Amino acid sequence: MIADGSTELQQFHDFLGKRLAMGDAAVSVESAVDDFRQYQQELADLQSKLQVAEAQSARGESAPFDAAATKAVLQARLCLA
Known part of the structure; x- marks a missing residue:
């Protein structure tokens, strides 16, 4: 998948270099x-x-990110695990 205009070989070079x-x-x-x-x-x-x-x-099917609500959901999941 070439997303930024670079060649696949350049992307592999970057991946391998990292x-x-x-x-x-x-x-x-x-x-x-x-x-x-x-x-x-x-x-x-x-x-x-x-x-x-x-x-x-x-299409308007999203809402602003609510960090506090997300934290609460994650904490509830972790407590149940």
Whole structure:
């Protein structure tokens, strides 16, 4: 998935460079390519979900973010876990 005009090779270079910078130099080429493909799929899934959310918001089907309410829901879920 090429979202910003860069080539897939440039995106792979950036992805691999970040992994190497984090000390992940022992990864095989095959594993790095597999991980990059998985990253691309996850990114495409996220972009799709964001497009749906943007369309819903454009139709007035959203509300402002309520941090306090979100915290309360998360705290209730954590207490039940």
